[in-house]
Amino acid sequence: MSKRIQPPWNPPTETGTPVLKVYNSLTRQKEIFVPLKGKKVTWYSCGPTVYDASHMGHARSYITFDILRRVLTNYFGYDVFYVMNITDIDDKIIKRARQNYLFAKYVAAKHPLEVVLSDSKEIMENLNSKVKTSNDPDKKQMYENLLARLTTATDNLEQSIRSGNVSKMQKAQEEFIMASKDPLSDWLDIRLGHTVTDNAIFSDLPRHWEEEFHKDMETLNILKPDVLTRVSEYIPEIVKYIEKIIDNGIGYVANGSVYFDVGNFDKRDKHYYAKLVPEAYGDTNSLQEGEGDLTCTEARNEKRSPNDFALWKRSKSGEPSWDSPWGKGRPGWHIECSAMASSIFGSTLDIHTGGIDLKFPHHDNEIAQSEAHFGESEWVKYFLHSGHLTIAGCKMSKSLKNFVSIQDALSKYTARQLRFAFLLHSWRDTLDYSHNTMESALQIEKLFNEFFLNVKNSIRSTGEQKTLVSNFTKWEKPELDIMQVFLKSKDDVHAALCDNIDTRSALEVLRELVLASNLYLRDRKPLNSNLLQDVASYITKIFTVFGIISEEPKIGFPISNNVSSDFESIVMPYLTIMSEFRENIRTSARALKATEILKECDKLRDDILPIVGVRLEDKEGEQTAVKLVDKETLLKEKEAKKLAELEKQKKKEERQAALAAAQAEKEALMKIPPTEMFKIEKDKYSQFDANGLPTHDIDGKEISKGQLKKLQKLQQQQEKRHQEYLATAKS
Template sequence: MSARLCVYVCLCTFVFPAFDYGFLLCISEDALRVETLNEYLSSRSYLVGYGRSQVDAEAFALLCRPLPERHVHALRWYKHIAALNDSCFSAKAKRVQPPWSPPEGTDVSKLHLYNSLTRTKEVFVPQKGNKVLWYCCGPTVYDASHMGHARSYISFDILRRILKDYFKYDVFYCMNVTDIDDKIIKRARQNYLLEQYGEKKPSPSQILQDVLTARTPFKAKLAETTDPDKKQMLERLDAAVDAALGPLQMSVQSNAAGDTLQNQAQVLLEEAKDLLSDWLDSQFGSQVTENSIFSLLPKYWEGEYHKDMEALNVSKLILVNNSIYEVLTLCIVLYFLSARQLRLAFLMHSWKDTLDYSNNTMESAIQYERFINEFFLNVKDILRSPTDITGQFEKWEAEEIELNKSFYEKKTSVHEALCDNIDTRSALEEMRALVGQSNTYMAARRSAKLPPNRMLLQSIALYLTDMLKTFGAIEGSEPIGFPVGGNGQNLESTVMPYLSVLSDFREDVRKIAREKKVTELLRLCDELRDDTLPELGVRLEDRDGLPTSVKLVDKETLLKEREERKKMEDEKKKKKEEAARKKQEQEMAKLAKMKVKPSEMFRSETDKYSNFDETGFPAHDAEGKELSKGLAKKLRKLYEAQEKLYNEYLQSTQNGS
């Protein structure tokens, strides 16, 4: 079946009003005439209509020379008419294009990288076109990895991603892993000897004696250590061993037996395993020669390596071994930080400088993630709000123009930062500033009860998401924000329609409850928001005059927010109760003071005064000397003030208050 699409075009003769260029003749000064023409042509290509006409030719004849550069509109028109003057004005005439010259342009930032040989930043120029061959010296791993290993792996992964995904280099990244080395051989030997020691099931007294023996060379090593970090680590180990030694020594000396003794021995064996294995190696290490003992360790760490690399979102690398043994690499346990938070901590510092592994550093990364995530949640909430197709395309006002200008400035600043030795710290700060400006814009629109520009905020959110993906801080294919859910599932798109229905229903219930003054329903709605939904990773934000905002946030964050909110409410309640208590005490003290008769207020102060007149006012001090005029004047003011208070008290008792 075919269909015919009929399009009806109405061709109407459009009559332009005649251009009266006589006003140009009335202007005697050439400069003023050109300025007037320039203003008229600021919104026109020709004097009349959409093509050159006789009017243009006659007006052109009035101008006897080229126009000044500052009158851009008149100069544009003048050059165009001059180019067409050689051709005859007719429908068949061949149109002549005006002359064109390329723009001067601006300098483009080039990637500069720190050259450790020259100790300066040099322009990065690959040897062969766009291809970059990168060899990275990997770790010599013989035990569980620490934060220093994670720093190397993640930092180089960030640099590789930026070179490949941002600067679009064709990067071939190769890293060696040393899996046979004196340290590795020694650690494999120590592990074997310690395992053999445990299999012999030594008695608690034997364990105690061996640890005390092993502690002697360890103490000597501690005394010789000068590096402050290593010395601190050894001191902590010695303190842990010392704490475990005491209970076992007391039990052995008292001939104790049973499970308590065995447990104390196992605690000591666990705390002292490092110094004990070192001592065992010095005594029996030369006897360990079986090759399989040294191959078991790399085989174990190979599997752990792949797990840790995946957990840290570090891309798979080309690995080169130093021997026949298999890969031996990273094993890091993330207890308090997610892989993203750890990566953000490294991004917020220069990749070539020493990193401060303090709590403040890690807390800054957590706060940065929370700040950026909140922006993403707000933008997605705005984009979910219903609108027709025309509502998505709105005229920009001054606020949108200013934010868009800032958006392009920040993108330029981010690019310049990455060109400057891949300065991710400055790049993240520029991104933070962009989010701050966007938040200010959204807050202003919210206060004015006006919708923000969806397309502008969407563009900013898409850019930030793309940059964080480049840095390896965001996985998945979601266009905006951090992914919600795992195993490749887009949890947000699945559950949000149901949550929106629940939110709308709850809002209707709250509206009816407020109108009917049903406080129990309002309490249940608040309970749903504050207690039930946070346990499911859902945050509802009630806003005056606007629909309730629905956001998917990880459960741990919401529970922490609830705990902090409850803590703040408790502190606020405590302060309120404390203020009420102080106010009551002040009122009680004031009431007690008001009950004192003026004639009695000084009589109790026998350590200060010794003689009083008939009204109870002091006349002499404790030594019997007459009061000075200045002191008497001061006391008289106090007396009169108390007299006023006492009269107020009498008045209140008469009124029954």
């Protein structure tokens, strides 16, 4: 995450010092931003429903919220705790997963041509029906386009059959299946969807698209959430959440499903439904869309009122299911966010964000559910909604062939250019993704880039001077004028960011600052590069706050005061390649028992690389670790390692000497005949028998029978050792 910068202090004016205000959808006005707990901000953001590729509509929301989050954190200094959900249980996911599974199964079956042709006629009838009954102009157009493609593919299939050419028939059949994938999948789902029972089929699809979503977010330089919640992982919490709503008398069970009782909720003193969009109260069409595509007529008839909405849906055949007190089922769409956000934050949070299209019914239902659960009148303090995204003035739609995925956009523009486009618009307003919009982004990027290049060149030129004193020159009117512009620009940027985080106005202020600086660069000789560096550094910091400039996460201490902060990111790829090459050489050398090559590999690790501040750590069975360390530290480590090796060698030699001495002593003892072994101990015994066994101790006292037995045993052992010695000596 980028470094925080301190906002400039603004002297009091007639209107007072600017303070941060944000537009709150709950009150429909700008309000002073005051979190519940000082500088700590709790923030929940509605994440994607992962059933397909992320598109520019997603980018509209997530780049927007990333900018707001960065400004709150890195400019205003708030401690933001950011949670985002992934919806991986949803009607769209269920339907798409079933269709993909059934389509793949159909293709794998390799049906006879006659069967495929017969199926095509039924598919066309199904499409014709959709064209006639659809009230959505976009969907109607999409069905008509599909029908035209399918008609062409079917005609080609029939012609190939009449030709009798096997290869043509096979090719036509393959083309038909691919051209009819969407309507064929839909037709298969209608006929066979109820037969799909394996829950795993419904988890593979969202996990794949979630992975792709995260890749897109990383490419767009969007900060990761502090916590990411998935619906599939919060089923127990969701069930408990619903139980509490039922216990509070605002939820009811009907035929295995659970519904939110809007009428009963409205009767409570401190509650009323549709806080965000009260004028939408009773909009049953929007409510129905929120219930999902798979909600059947029977389910609608289970409701006490058309305004009620599902908290828990009884699972039908062909749908995933989880156990609950009400039977097998799955969560409703709205309840997931309430339960997951509350699981992390409790009964209240500061900010809730999402696209403007989610205001009703999704967010209004979330508010009602959460208030009903906790019995409180406020769940979220500030609701922030990003504006719509259009494509060249039109709503994005596959039927209009203007659907733009994030990957499509990134194939034409960089992540930085896309972010500039978003920054040039208010986060609340509709953003039109078009040639004109992107041309503006490209132009402003070019303006700032050229300014940075010119300032760098000026700094390098100054650096060529021989003395430090010559870097500081007297300020004349041109410098004083630029400084006045600079100071005012800081104030104006601050005022813009305080005013609902108005990045468009902030960029305009910075643009004017650059234009004034460019005139100074053009007309002033000699240039004051210190002043220019201050201006460029400030703009860079603001761009870092906006996420235009990325900063790699830094962990631990800097490598060295003499090494630039981006040194590691530059050099590490080369060192990694070198390390992998060395490891391959070591592996081959071991196989060939090429000891000299292995010594060279060790020399590179132990003697050469430490001199340039690189440490290699070989780990058995694992990839060699490559670490950049201050070379002075490494040289000290090398010296310490050398001393440790010498100490190790010394101890080894001492052990070997001790073992040799012990062995020599053992061998010397083995040479002594058993009849002489006690006679050499003159300080213990004074008299011996014919076999050399002691009979009296040194004081003339007779040896006891017990002691004599022990001595006899020792003599027998020595007899054995001595015989071994004699046998060895003879050989």
